[in-house]
Amino acid sequence: MIRDITIGQFYPVESPIHRLDARVKLTLTFVYIVTLFLINSFVGYLFVIAVLGASIKASKVPLKFMLKGIKGIMVIIIFTAFINLFMTRGEQLLWQWGFLSLTVEGIVLALKMCMRLILLIVGSSLLTLTTTPIQLTDGIEYMLRPFKRFGMPAHEIAMMMTIALRFIPTLLDETDKIMKAQQARGADFDTGSLMQKAKSLIPILVPLFISAFRRAEELAMAMEARCYHGDENRTRMNRMQMHRRDYGAFVVGAIYLVVIIGLRYAGNTFSSLI
Amino acid sequence: MSIQINHLTYIYNPDTAFEKKALDHVSLEIKKGEFIGLIGHTGSGKSTLIQHLNGIITPTKGEILLDGENIHKDKAKLREVRRRIGLAFQYPEYQLFEMTVYKDVAFGPTNMKLSPEEIHKNVVAALETVGIAKELYEKSPFDLSGGQKRRVAIAGVLAMNPEVLILDEPTAGLDPKGRDEILQAIKHLHEERGITVILVSHSMEDVAKLVDRIIVMHEGKAAMEGTPKEVFRHVKELEAMGLAAPQVSYVFAALKEKGFDVPLDVFTVEEAKSVLLDLVRQVKA
Numbered sequence: 001m002i003r004d005i006t007i008g009q010f011y012p013v014e015s016p017i018h019r020l021d022a023r024v025k026l027t028l029t030f031v032y033i034v035t036l037f038l039i040n041s042f043v044g045y046l047f048v049i050a051v052l053g054a055s056i057k058a059s060k061v062p063l064k065f066m067l068k069g070i071k072g073i074m075v076i077i078i079f080t081a082f083i084n085l086f087m088t089r090g091e092q093l094l095w096q097w098g099f100l101s102l103t104v105e106g107i108v109l110a111l112k113m114c115m116r117l118i119l120l121i122v123g124s125s126l127l128t129l130t131t132t133p134i135q136l137t138d139g140i141e142y143m144l145r146p147f148k149r150f151g152m153p154a155h156e157i158a159m160m161m162t163i164a165l166r167f168i169p170t171l172l173d174e175t176d177k178i179m180k181a182q183q184a185r186g187a188d189f190d191t192g193s194l195m196q197k198a199k200s201l202i203p204i205l206v207p208l209f210i211s212a213f214r215r216a217e218e219l220a221m222a223m224e225a226r227c228y229h230g231d232e233n234r235t236r237m238n239r240m241q242m243h244r245r246d247y248g249a250f251v252v253g254a255i256y257l258v259v260i261i262g263l264r265y266a267g268n269t270f271s272s273l274i
Numbered sequence: 275m276s277i278q279i280n281h282l283t284y285i286y287n288p289d290t291a292f293e294k295k296a297l298d299h300v301s302l303e304i305k306k307g308e309f310i311g312l313i314g315h316t317g318s319g320k321s322t323l324i325q326h327l328n329g330i331i332t333p334t335k336g337e338i339l340l341d342g343e344n345i346h347k348d349k350a351k352l353r354e355v356r357r358r359i360g361l362a363f364q365y366p367e368y369q370l371f372e373m374t375v376y377k378d379v380a381f382g383p384t385n386m387k388l389s390p391e392e393i394h395k396n397v398v399a400a401l402e403t404v405g406i407a408k409e410l411y412e413k414s415p416f417d418l419s420g421g422q423k424r425r426v427a428i429a430g431v432l433a434m435n436p437e438v439l440i441l442d443e444p445t446a447g448l449d450p451k452g453r454d455e456i457l458q459a460i461k462h463l464h465e466e467r468g469i470t471v472i473l474v475s476h477s478m479e480d481v482a483k484l485v486d487r488i489i490v491m492h493e494g495k496a497a498m499e500g501t502p503k504e505v506f507r508h509v510k511e512l513e514a515m516g517l518a519a520p521q522v523s524y525v526f527a528a529l530k531e532k533g534f535d536v537p538l539d540v541f542t543v544e545e546a547k548s549v550l551l552d553l554v555r556q557v558k559a
Contacts (some may be wrong), residue, residue, distance in 0.1 A: 180330050181369040184361040185430060186353055186385030203381065206371035210416070 017059035018130045021246045022139030028253045035260045044263045048067045061129050069125045084110035133165040155231035169235050188216045275341045277304040282336035298324040298494040309464050311481035312474045314491030315516035320474050325442050328359040357386045362437030364443045366427035370415040375426050378415050382434040400432035404459045421452030438470040478520040482541040506541050522546045
């Protein structure tokens with residue numbers, strides 16, 4: 001059960017998308033997210049779905065893994081759909097009951113919002129599934145560099161992210177062990193009232209917190225013993241380098257952006273058609 | 275009561291890229307009152323095996339019979355199985371969580387829904403067995419020393435009054451004094467109360483000194499079984515599995531090579547002492 005958690009999971013296969021520089025992928029993902037809020041027509045959504053589909057195909061990651069992320073936010077999607085469906089005021093009223101009303105505008109808006117959410121999640125899963133956590137944090141550190149001038153500790157932020165990601169599997173393992181140990185002492189996590197269930201978590205959470213603090217202390221000590229002192233004069237083992245494929249990806253991204261903007265203007269001009 | 279293990283097979287992450295066969299048709303019998311040593315290299319399946327014995331893990335194939343009854347037959351009885359077969363994991367002190375030593379030890383018996391008087395009796399008896407003084411009962415378990423914490427955690431399992439006690443590396447990471455205290459307590463439990471003990475250990479010395487029967491795990495199979503004398507005679511096979519015989523036996527092998535007339539089946543320091551003293555007397559005479 002605890003093994004199903006897949007935060008920041010990397011899917012290890014060889015593909016053109018995997019080989020792209022993390023900075024390029026971060027930039028393009030950012031552009032992609034912005035465009036999700038630029039499009040306002042179903043033609044635009046179709047175009048985005050086509051581009052995303054092609055990218056997923058190129059990444060060689062099974063679609064099943066991509067869609068896993070949606071399960072986690074299903075509640076949010078359903079809630080959003082509900083609110084938009086019944087709370088949108090519009091002219092073409094179909095059905096009304098008390099303060100709930102169903103309008104054509106509501107249905108259109110609900111559809112668009114849900115698509116936006118799903119595309120957002122699947123798109124960012126593509127980034128994390130094709131980029132190792134280390135590459136990702138290196139990329140983030142690089143992208144945050146301009147903000148250093150304003151006192152933002154870019155290296156430290158990236159280091160903290162790396163450590164946090166590194167410890168997710170360790171802490172999951174630890175949780176598993178502690179749960180088993182308490183089960184061996186007759187602890188029961190599945191039955192009883194909500195209050196009892198909440199209480200039954202104490203024997204897991206207390207040891208887990210203590211062990212997290214202990215690990216943090218040990219890691220800090222080990223880093224200090226190796227004279228870690230942060231960003232200054234630090235060289236890298238893997239230097240990030242841009243290749244021709246990375247520039248190619250930028251060109252594709254630029255074309256994508258132009259099409260999206262074009263579609264938006266076209267949509268505004270011929271809105272009656274869509 | 276006896277534990278019968280029939281063709282136990284367990285596979286981690288079946289049908290994925292991470293599939294791993296941890297146990298492969300293991301069949302064993304553990305009789306009442308036995309003191310068993312379970313040895314094996316890292317990854318040989320020892321820990322997976324012992325977690326099956328009290329139903330923490332459900333077998334992929336095969337069955338575990340407790341007094342002839344499959345422990346997974348009735349889910350409601352699983353808690354009773356876990357009371358009867360106490361399992362102390364490796365580094366058990368990491369599972370302490372209560373405000374006081376007393377309360378932490380009482381966690382198990384309370385879960386087993388024993389009466390308050392029985393809980394009190396069990397907790398005190400368990401803490402006495404592991405040698406924790408009365409003054410420490412109301413202290414926070416986090417203020418104790420490493421060895422004390424370990425003993426409190428083991429007492430937490432003992433307080434359920436198990437008929438079988440399984441200990442996974444109970445002495446790992448302890449100093450010699452802490453190690454001796456724990457082993458002494460375990461030996462005492464076995465001798466005085468007749469508890470069946472299964473000791474998972476990396477120390478061939480401890481195993482040679484304490485147990486009646488050794489089970490050697492190798493690559494998910496029960497590779498060897500027998501008394502310490504029988505098992506440790508197969509030094510070559512043990513070494514091929516990444517294990518060894520007790521250090522003393524190597525001393526005797528070297529003595530034999532030098533031409534001394536010594537037996538080769540000496541596996542504990544006490545035994546070695548008496549044999550060597552006899553030898554010295556003979557040489558003098």
